[in-house]
Amino acid sequence: MYKLLVNGGKRLAGVVEISGAKNAALPIMTAAILSKGVSTIYNIPDLKDIRTMSEMLRILGAGVSIEGNSMTINTEDLSSKEAPYELVKTMRASVLTLGPLVARFGYAKVSLPGGCAIGARPINLHLMGLEKMGADISLSQGYVIATAKRLSGATICFDLITVTGTENMMMAAVYAKGKTVLENAAREPEVVDLAEALNKMGAKISGAGTTVIEIEGVDELRPLNHSIIPDRIETGTFIAMAAITGGDVLIKGCRQDHLTSVVEKFRESGVTITEEAGGLRVVGPKRGMIRPTDITTTPYPGFPTDMQAQFIVLMTVAGGVSLVKETIFENRFMHVAELCRMGANIEIEENIAMVRGVERLFGAPVMATDLRASASLVVAALAAEGQSVIDRIYHLDRGYEKMEDKISKLGGDIRRIKE
Ligand code: EPZ
Numbered sequence: 182m183y184k185l186l187v188n189g190g191k192r193l194a195g196v197v198e199i200s201g202a203k204n205a206a207l208p209i210m211t212a213a214i215l216s217k218g219v220s221t222i223y224n225i226p227d228l229k230d231i232r233t234m235s236e237m238l239r240i241l242g243a244g245v246s247i248e249g250n251s252m253t254i255n256t257e258d259l260s261s262k263e264a265p266y267e268l269v270k271t272m273r274a275s276v277l278t279l280g281p282l283v284a285r286f287g288y289a290k291v292s293l294p295g296g297c298a299i300g301a302r303p304i305n306l307h308l309m310g311l312e313k314m315g316a317d318i319s320l321s322q323g324y325v326i327a328t329a330k331r332l333s334g335a336t337i338c339f340d341l342i343t344v345t346g347t348e349n350m351m352m353a354a355v356y357a358k359g360k361t362v363l364e365n366a367a368r369e370p371e372v373v374d375l376a377e378a379l380n381k382m383g384a385k386i387s388g389a390g391t392t393v394i395e396i397e398g399v400d401e402l403r404p405l406n407h408s409i410i411p412d413r414i415e416t417g418t419f420i421a422m423a424a425i426t427g428g429d430v431l432i433k434g435c436r437q438d439h440l441t442s443v444v445e446k447f448r449e450s451g452v453t454i455t456e457e458a459g460g461l462r463v464v465g466p467k468r469g470m471i472r473p474t475d476i477t478t479t480p481y482p483g484f485p486t487d488m489q490a491q492f493i494v495l496m497t498v499a500g501g502v503s504l505v506k507e508t509i510f511e512n513r514f515m516h517v518a519e520l521c522r523m524g525a526n527i528e529i530e531e532n533i534a535m536v537r538g539v540e541r542l543f544g545a546p547v548m549a550t551d552l553r554a555s556a557s558l559v560v561a562a563l564a565a566e567g568q569s570v571i572d573r574i575y576h577l578d579r580g581y582e583k584m585e586d587k588i589s590k591l592g593g594d595i596r597r598i599k600e
Contacts (some may be wrong), residue, residue, distance in 0.1 A: 185571040185585060187562035188594040189544055192465075193428035195591045197459075199249065199416050199435045200226040200582040201409035205371040207274045208348040210234050210379045213254040213405050214241065214281035215355060216382055220254045220405035226412065226582045233272045237264060241278065254405075259286075263554070266292035266323055272579075273297060276304055279327060280353035283316055289327045293320070298551040300510040310337045310350040314357055324430055334398055339577040342367050342480040347394070348375050354396035355384045363394040369481040370410055370439040378407040413439040414487045415581060416461070418556050420444075421491040422588070423463040424471070425498065425564040430591060433460040442484045443492075450474040450495060473501035473538060475586030478509050490516045490557035497525035498564065499538040507532045516554035519547040523565055544569040549576040556581065563593050572600075 201224035211234070213220035225231060227250065235245040235252070242260035247252050262282045270273040273294035282289035296302060297352075308318050308325060314328040314337075334357045337350055347367040366372070368390050376389030380407055385397035416435040423430035424447060436457060437444060439599035444454050444461070451466040452471075464473075473496060478486040486509035496503040497520055507513050514534055517527045522545045526537040544567030549555030555577040562569035571577075574597075577584060585595045 182338070182470065182600050183574055183583070183597050184600050185559065185562075185574050186596055186598050187544070187559070187569045189562055189565035189567060189569065191426065191563070191592050192595050193423050193426045193563070193588070193591040193593055196431045196433055197419055197587050197591060198433050199411045199419070202226070202371060202374070202412040203230055204232055205374040205582050206404065206409045207234055208277050208345070208352070208371065208375045209405070209407060209409065209545040210238065210252070210254065211277040211281050212352055212375060212378055212382070213238070213243070213256050214259065214278065215285055215352060216402045216404045217257055218404035220256065222252045222254070222405060223250065223408035225250050225252045225409060226583055229579045230272055231276065233268065234274065235270055235485055237275050237278060240265065240268065261288050262288050262290060266289040269294055273302060274345065276307065277349055279307060279311070279325070280349035280351070283311060283327045283329055284332060284353050284356045287329050287331065290324050292324050293405060298515065299513045302345070306339050306341060306343050306346040307349045309329070310346065311353060313337050314353060315538040316454070332357035334361040336362040336364065336447065338364040339366065343370050344372065347372050350378060351379065351386060351394060351396060355379060355402060359398055361396045361398070363396075364392065366392055366394045367480060370413060370436070374410045378405055381405070381407055383598070394532060410439070411435050412555070413443075414485065416440060417443045417488045418491050418560070420447055420452070420454065420461070420463050421495055421560045422563055424450070424465040425495050425560055427465040427468060428591070429464045431457060431460055431462050433458065435460055437461055438450065440475070442482055443488055446474055446476055446484060446492065450499065450508050469500060471495060471499040471538070473503040475504040477506040480509070486513060487553050489513060490553045491560050493527070493536060494520065494557050494560045495535060496536040497527065497539060497561070498541060499536070501538055503536045503538070504534060505534040515550040516557045519554070519558055520561055522547060523561055523569070541566055543567055546570045546572065549573045552576050552580045559588070559595070563588070563595070
């Protein structure tokens with residue numbers, strides 16, 4: 182097991198390159214299931230979750246090879262249509278195999294993901310969509326079994342906005358007979374990237390990025406050839422680091438149009454963010470000049486829940502009181518207790534955290550509990566006075582490529598130690 186050892190108080194400065202988006206790469210990898218042949222994906226981030234999804238595809242019989250940030254996936258003959266519990270329980274995004282398997286083979290046996298640290302996260306809406314398209318859904322020993330001779334186009338209205346639910350149904354519909362309409366669809370950039378990848382394969386998808394997505398069924402798709410969009414959450418995480426250390430960082434290879442609500446909130450708190458050299462130049466306010474700012478997490482294009490933990494850290498040293506409301510997941514404040522151990526003053530009332538700004542944070546041994554919580558602890562440790570040791574950083578490795586290398590290049594004093 183590894184830990185991160187951080188000596189805080191260093192101002193970050195320099196240039197950082199953003200990696201490909203984890204939450205675009207995962208569904209696009211499963212889209213390869215829809216075609217027979219060798220698919221190629223570029224700008225894939227080197228992450229634990231990507232390796233887990235590669236393992237998932239290999240279990241289905243695909244040949245997966247990774248060269249740096251490029252991946253080929255050979256789906257000539259898939260020998261299995263089953264996503265086993267042992268794997269799905271380690272990464273719930275494996276449920277993204279459901280739609281493609283049913284679409285291509287008319288059969289899928291996928292373990293129900295079970296809950297996770299941040300909430301119950303059921304997949305009832307994924308199953309509702311498949312049933313609407315004519316699939317027969319049964320549950321047995323923790324697995325969902327979906328069968329369909331051929332899916333038929335249907336109108337599916339999601340009563341909750343679901344990112345992977347939208348992605349699963351988009352993929353399920355590509356071979357369905359007739360037209361499928363997804364209403365109240367998720368509008369995340371990762372949904373749009375998946376639609377673009379599928380259309381390059383020969384799918385007929387329109388409306389991605391809006392709340393209504395239409396998919397015309399086709400008979401065959403050619404293999405995938407696509408480059409993944411940059412990771413907007415990694416970008417926001419580096420904005421938070423530059424902001425809280427009073428730094429001056431040029432974030433390259435990011436898509437500022439995917440971050441409008443996040444950039445607006447950081448600017449509201451006193452951070453200077455300008456477009457420069459095809460990226461974002463972030464200059465943090467002087468110590469004590471961070472303005473308290475309220476946020477509410479909502480589906481895209483609102484403030485993303487995946488940035489809540491990182492933003493709350495900046496508010497812990499703002500000059501006043503900030504309210505942070507989490508509306509997407511029922512248990513996404515587990516980083517708060519760890520931040521309070523570093524001297525933060527945060528009180529939680531149901532899904533609202535009230536953050537009273539303090540002078541500064543102090544280093545401490547802390548423990549990561551989930552992916553974005555672990556990122557928030559790194560942000561806090563970089564700003565804190567003194568040394569922090571962050572435990573259980575396997576959470577961090579799920580979603581951030583070479584995080585400590587990128588931070589060290591910016592002058593941060595951080596290194597991985599074996600416990
Ligand atoms: C995706 O998860 C992301 N993961 C999450 O990122 C992200 O936090 C989340 O969207 C919200 O933006 C990937 O894209 C791989 P949802 P997903 O379905 O699709 C409820 C990270 O840090 N719901 O949009 O699983 C659900 O419980 C991860 O990278 C149902 O009730 O989230 C939640 O409260 C964490 N029934 C809400 O909807 C369903 O059938 C939104 O969930 C589906 C969802």
